[in-house]
Amino acid sequence: MLVNKMIFLNGQFISQDKALVSINDRGFQLGDGIYEVIRCYKGRAFRLDEHIDRLLKSAEAIRLELPYSRDELIEYVKELLVGVSWDYADIYIQATRGSAPRTHEFPAKVSPTVVMYISQSQGVPETTREKGITAIIVPDTRGTLCNIKSVNLLPNVLARQAAVEAGADEALFEREGIGVVEGAASNIFAVREGVLSTGPLSPYTLPGVTRDCVLQLAKSQGLPTELRFHSRQELLSASEVFITSTSKEVLAIADLAGYRIGNGRPGSITLKLAKDYRALVERECGL
Numbered sequence: 001m002l003v004n005k006m007i008f009l010n011g012q013f014i015s016q017d018k019a020l021v022s023i024n025d026r027g028f029q030l031g032d033g034i035y036e037v038i039r040c041y042k043g044r045a046f047r048l049d050e051h052i053d054r055l056l057k058s059a060e061a062i063r064l065e066l067p068y069s070r071d072e073l074i075e076y077v078k079e080l081l082v083g084v085s086w087d088y089a090d091i092y093i094q095a096t097r098g099s100a101p102r103t104h105e106f107p108a109k110v111s112p113t114v115v116m117y118i119s120q121s122q123g124v125p126e127t128t129r130e131k132g133i134t135a136i137i138v139p140d141t142r143g144t145l146c147n148i149k150s151v152n153l154l155p156n157v158l159a160r161q162a163a164v165e166a167g168a169d170e171a172l173f174e175r176e177g178i179g180v181v182e183g184a185a186s187n188i189f190a191v192r193e194g195v196l197s198t199g200p201l202s203p204y205t206l207p208g209v210t211r212d213c214v215l216q217l218a219k220s221q222g223l224p225t226e227l228r229f230h231s232r233q234e235l236l237s238a239s240e241v242f243i244t245s246t247s248k249e250v251l252a253i254a255d256l257a258g259y260r261i262g263n264g265r266p267g268s269i270t271l272k273l274a275k276d277y278r279a280l281v282e283r284e285c286g287l
């Protein structure tokens with residue numbers, strides 16, 4: 001449900017029924033755009049700077065010149081948050097190369113389309129957190145631009161749909177010769193012999209804001225960490241596996257590809273990191 005509030009479209013806050021984008025928009029026609037999702041707790045955006053930084057990096061990576069400065073983007077986000085007090089909300093930002101007659105190459109004259117809005121969302125139910133989720137493993141059909149948060153999400157959409165049709169919650173991408181790299185909308189962590197590991201920054205993974213928080217939390221607790229991808233077998237035999245994302249936070253996988261992880265319940269390291277992550281959110285958001 002959208003907040004009863006204005007949508008930011010190209011420099012103006014307008015009502016939802018007037019927030020229209022052309023059918024010539026290159027986001028619609030070609031997936032030529034980028035986005036961000038920022039979780040807000042009781043009206044406070046968590047790790048706003050990091051999300052804006054990643055948006056700017058994504059824009060640079062696709063050679064999209066945003067019409068707003070970093071400070072202006074932050075001001076617009078703050079504007080969206082005025083009067084919002086929901087427990088959970090998400091700010092969605094999308095920038096495309098803009099609207100122009102369809103060509104693959106960049107049009108000579110085009111100005112970006114920038115949209116931002118806030119919507120109410122739900123936290124992960126406590127019962128799900130306590131039980132953990134189920135995930136499947138699918139072949140990674142994506143290319144090598146996965147570090148860019150682009151709106152080209154077809155492989156992710158198909159992977160998540162495959163998960164839902166298999167009665168699972170998430171799909172993990174397995175890349176030949178590399179390992180299981182990340183989820184359809186999440187990063188993956190494993191605990192093996194007391195060492196916490198996740199994939200390194202690479203063209204095969206999104207540099208998750210939550211991933212970064214979890215690595216910082218682990219290091220601050222003196223938990224040994226390692227940056228490496230895992231084979232399917234290594235994940236299946238790990239004592240704990242969990243995903244991280246802005247909306248799921250830290251969430252245990254209890255069943256992966258039909259195999260029980262650990263004793264089939266969220267492990268102690270996962271639960272502690274989930275709790276510490278929530279404490280970090282509360283601290284930084286002043287809750």
Ligand SMILES: Cc1ncc(COP(=O)(O)O)c(C=O)c1O
Nearest residue numbers: 185186187206208209210245246
């Ligand atoms: C493909 C992919 N990887 C990882 C993540 C996690 O990133 P973040 O923690 O910044 O939400 C997401 C988030 O949606 C994602 O879509």
